[in-house]
Amino acid sequence: MTAAPRPGxxxxxxxxxxxxxxxxxxxxxxxxxxxxxxxxxxTGVYFTLIGLALSLTHHLVKWFTFTYxxxxxxxxxRRALLGRSVxxxxxERIRGVDISATLGHRLLKLAxxxxxxxxxxxxxxxxxxxxxxxxxxxxxxxxxLSSARTGPAHPDAVAPxxxxxxxxxxxxxYAPLTGAYLLTPFAVAGSxxxxxxxxGDDLGLVTRDRLRHVGDDxxxxxxxxxxxxxxxxxxxxxxxxxxxxxxxxxxxxxxARDGAVVVERGLVTRRSxxxxxRRIRGAELRDNLLERxxxxxxLRALVTGLGDEAHRGQLLPASPRGDARDVAARLLGxxxxxxxxxxxxxRTRRVVRAMAPPLAVAVIALLAGQPWIxxxxxxxxxxxxxxxxxxxxxxxxxxxxARLSVRSGALRRRQSVVxxxxxxxxRLRQTLFQRRLGLATLVVALGAGDGGAPAxxxxxxxxxxxxxxxxxEWVAPFLERP
Amino acid sequence: xxxxPPDNRVSPRAMAQWGLxxxxxxxxxxxxxxxxxxxxxxxxxxxxxHALVTRVWWVPPLVAALGLVTVVVAPVWRYRVHRWxxxxxxxxxxxGWFNRHWLLVPVSRIQTVDTDQGWVERILGLATxxxxxxxxxxxxxxxxxxxxxxxxxxxxxxxxxxxxxxxAT
Numbered sequence: 303m304t305a306a307p308r309p310g311x312x313x314x315x316x317x318x319x320x321x322x323x324x325x326x327x328x329x330x331x332x333x334x335x336x337x338x339x340x341x342x343x344x345t346g347v348y349f350t351l352i353g354l355a356l357s358l359t360h361h362l363v364k365w366f367t368f369t370y371x372x373x374x375x376x377x378x379x380r381r382a383l384l385g386r387s388v389x390x391x392x393x394e395r396i397r398g399v400d401i402s403a404t405l406g407h408r409l410l411k412l413a414x415x416x417x418x419x420x421x422x423x424x425x426x427x428x429x430x431x432x433x434x435x436x437x438x439x440x441x442x443x444x445x446x447l448s449s450a451r452t453g454p455a456h457p458d459a460v461a462p463x464x465x466x467x468x469x470x471x472x473x474x475x476y477a478p479l480t481g482a483y484l485l486t487p488f489a490v491a492g493s494x495x496x497x498x499x500x501x502g503d504d505l506g507l508v509t510r511d512r513l514r515h516v517g518d519d520x521x522x523x524x525x526x527x528x529x530x531x532x533x534x535x536x537x538x539x540x541x542x543x544x545x546x547x548x549x550x551x552x553x554x555x556x557x558a559r560d561g562a563v564v565v566e567r568g569l570v571t572r573r574s575x576x577x578x579x580r581r582i583r584g585a586e587l588r589d590n591l592l593e594r595x596x597x598x599x600x601l602r603a604l605v606t607g608l609g610d611e612a613h614r615g616q617l618l619p620a621s622p623r624g625d626a627r628d629v630a631a632r633l634l635g636x637x638x639x640x641x642x643x644x645x646x647x648x649r650t651r652r653v654v655r656a657m658a659p660p661l662a663v664a665v666i667a668l669l670a671g672q673p674w675i676x677x678x679x680x681x682x683x684x685x686x687x688x689x690x691x692x693x694x695x696x697x698x699x700x701x702x703x704a705r706l707s708v709r710s711g712a713l714r715r716r717q718s719v720v721x722x723x724x725x726x727x728x729r730l731r732q733t734l735f736q737r738r739l740g741l742a743t744l745v746v747a748l749g750a751g752d753g754g755a756p757a758x759x760x761x762x763x764x765x766x767x768x769x770x771x772x773x774x775e776w777v778a779p780f781l782e783r784p
Numbered sequence: 785x786x787x788x789p790p791d792n793r794v795s796p797r798a799m800a801q802w803g804l805x806x807x808x809x810x811x812x813x814x815x816x817x818x819x820x821x822x823x824x825x826x827x828x829x830x831x832x833x834h835a836l837v838t839r840v841w842w843v844p845p846l847v848a849a850l851g852l853v854t855v856v857v858a859p860v861w862r863y864r865v866h867r868w869x870x871x872x873x874x875x876x877x878x879x880g881w882f883n884r885h886w887l888l889v890p891v892s893r894i895q896t897v898d899t900d901q902g903w904v905e906r907i908l909g910l911a912t913x914x915x916x917x918x919x920x921x922x923x924x925x926x927x928x929x930x931x932x933x934x935x936x937x938x939x940x941x942x943x944x945x946x947x948x949x950x951x952a953t
Contacts, residue, residue: 726889727889727890727922729887729888729922730787730887731885732883732884733882745921747917747921748918749918750918753920754919754920763785766787767785769888775872779871779876780788780888781786782788
């Protein structure tokens with residue numbers, strides 16, 4: 303390569319193998335202890351010790367044979383154990399640098415660096431440095447993401463860190479509103495029960511007889527106890543979801559640094575995700591019904607060519623709507639508002655679509671001679687009316703000359719704000735019913751996020767005018783001549 | 785403001801292709817429905833209401849009738865809807881039948897252009913062009929082109945996409 307190496311190849315931090323070794327040591331000690339308890343000092347224990355020695359050697363050799371180097375145009379990861387593998391990541395393709403540190407790493411002041419790069423196709427490629435010192439991690443991040451090298455510098459590229467948002471204690475209380483965190487207790491409980499069951503099974507505690515009795519025992523309990531248990535679950539679930547949220551998002555901080563946006567979070571494992579600022583082409587504000595009533599919203603970045611976008615694109619967890627909008631506006635330069643409402647025909651369509659599925663089931667139930675199911679479905683379809691109306695109220699689109707915004711959904715609402723230059727193409731969809739109502743759905747095709755942001759049920763002519771306003775040169779040649 | 789239809793129709797042979805594909809698909813569906821009906825009839829399964837079990841033999845003819853209508857109507861309908869055009873370095877396509885979609889993709893945002901030929905298409909001398917961008921919503925397919933047109937169009941688009949490519953995505 304023509305470019306001169308800056309610091310030359312480096313090894314990972316020498317303490318790296320300690321972390322790996324300690325982790326394996328714990329697992330092996332656990333296994334050995336169990337072995338000792340069950341069968342005394344048997345061959346199994348010796349095998350365990352040999353395994354430990356082997357794994358230590360493995361870690362040492364791995365550390366010794368792995369080097370990395372940062373050149374002007376690329377990062378080189380070189381592994382030469384038996385075979386030899388060299389991985390080159392062109393610096394211009396790097397989209398993000400992700401620094402994380404588990405408890406062990408943090409005690410030793412180490413960090414794992416993950417370099418995320420857009421590959422030629424749609425799948426990303428990445429390199430992992432496990433692990434380097436914290437200072438080295440910071441240095442790598444600055445080198446790999448400094449925008450001075452890759453193009454025109456962003457206005458605040460040299461400015462010191464600017465804190466865009468920082469978690470306030472109130473934020474932790476929003477955790478139960480977000481569905482995913484509410485489900486964590488059940489996932490945890492499931493895996494704990496599974497482990498206990500397996501353990502019990504191994505020790506011969508689970509017998510067919512006992513299993514049969516579990517059912518009787520549960521059913522035989524007094525009703526009061528059942529109600530108490532239900533209340534307890536209702537109380538405990540949000541509490542655990544808050545704990546889970548705090549574990550992942552402790553001291554959530556979003557700051558701008560060197561032309562990058564850095565998210566730092568986590569209690570035990572501290573994670574820091576950097577996104578190259580000029581690759582951020584938009585943002586998404588998402589909320590569900592509970593979050594909407596509480597006035598909070600989650601914010602995600604739309605970044606082109608980012609792998610694992612669901613996790614790395616996160617800019618803010620559920621946080622007050624005003625704060626989230628401020629952050630989005632600072633990142634993108636503004637949020638187009640107010641949103642233009644969609645035509646009244648869209649309201650009809652939303653309501654009909656909300657009512658149709660339960661009504662269809664009701665008809666089938668009636669035909670099958672199940673009147674009670676039919677009545678229940680009819681009741682549901684009446685309840686669907688306000689849902690349809692709300693879905694209509696949430697529809698909207700806007701553009702302010704540099705950014706466009708579309709919003710849809712009611713139970714899970716999503717507002718996308720996208721820079722005009724990020725638009726890849728336009729897709730106009732029209733069903734037979736939409737055609738009769740003069741409506742169409744305009745999908746803004748994007749090379750980020752889910753691949754598109756739909757503006758549902760716009761008036762057909764408005765949809766085309768909207769696309770024409772944003773990219774006149776793409777639409778004008780195909781307009782109907784007056 | 786309204787969009788005019790794209791200039792070029794696909795090859796009329798595409799109707800034969802779609803007809804054949806729908807015929808095969810619906811024949812399989814009818815076969816499966818008949819199999820399921822026979823199984824439910826023979827097993828006297830109590831999981832379904834009696835009224836449904838006695839009428840289970842209505843299903844296969846219903847599927848067949850639906851298929852017949854689709855096979856007759858859909859290819860002609862699709863042929864009338866499917867159109868494409870490339871001008872001012874924008875690919876403009878219209879597709880669908882029952883539901884329609886229009887797609888506008890500038891050549892500068894195209895990442896790859898593929899030409900595909902299934903076995904039915906090979907028999908009929910047709911090909912499908914797949915135009916991919918960074919977004920799957922912005923990726924389009926033009927089916928039912930003759931092989932010569934498809935190859936020429938693909939080469940043309942790929943060449944111009946290379947010249948115009950901007951990394952705005």
